[in-house]
Amino acid sequence: EPEVTQTPSHQVTQMGQEVILRCVPISNHLYFYWYRQILGQKVEFLVSFYNNEISEKSEIFDDQFSVERPDGSNFTLKIRSTKLEDSAMYFCASSVGGPLQNEQFFGPGTRLTVL
Amino acid sequence: AQSVTQLGSHVSVSEGALVLLRCNYSSSVPPYLFWYVQYPNQGLQLLLKYTSAATLVKGINGFEAEFKKSETSFHLTKPSAHMSDAAEYFCAVNAKAAGNKLTFGGGTRVLVKP
Secondary structure (H helix, E strand, O other): OOOOEEEOOEEEEOOOOOEEEEEEOOOOOOEEEEEEEOOOOOEEEEEEEEOOEEEEEOOOOOOOEEEEOOOOOOEEEEEOOOOHHHOEEEEEEEEOOOOOOOOOEEOOOEEEEEO | OOEEEEEOOEEEEEOOOOEEEEEEEEOOOOEEEEEEEEOOOOOEEEEEEEOOOOOEEEOHHHOEEEEEOOOOEEEEEEOOOOHHHOEEEEEEEEEHHHOOOOEEOOOEEEEEEO
16 A cells, blocks of 8 residues: 655754755655644644645744655655754655545654754 | 644543544634544554535544534544554644645544553
8 A cells, every 4th residue: 555655764963953854755646745743742734735836834834944846756844954842753744636635644754853 | 713622632441442532623614624543653544534525424443423513523433442442543624714734633642441
């Protein structure tokens, strides 16, 4: 069964460093998303991406964040200069069509720890 | 704006007992509602979804949920808990006016006692 994969599963970085979280969405999906979950808090939407551009982003997704689909398979989230408060589990998701009805398939997540 | 409230961050049930997880939503337009489950060290998996068809929705693993507009609720139930149901469960809403995203509740962790 097709699934969303994410690498790495754990990432430890120093404050101020850049990190890139990688995701491989399901191959025939067209919509891609990033969510995050700070420990003990809700899963929060960060950004959605369609047709090679951001379709929506939350207030969390500031200039320190960027997303890219560098090739036909990967979808990446870059945090330019990490802060302590960026420590969280980051989930990638994808869907065949628009999100209103189509199921979003989630990856297992990348746990980011910023020291 | 849309929001989701899940009552109870932890629920403990005995094996074979009813599982009831509560979810209330707030949405200015008719919503689409989802329940996701997260097993340890895994991603979020869709259990079921309501998309304005039947108000009683059946999902995987014997779970079902009923959409009640008058109560703005979408509670998740399973008649008989199995040990394998131990996981965290998330209710989520997506309303057209809110754009291109899922808004999640805080999650309910289910413990199943033998």
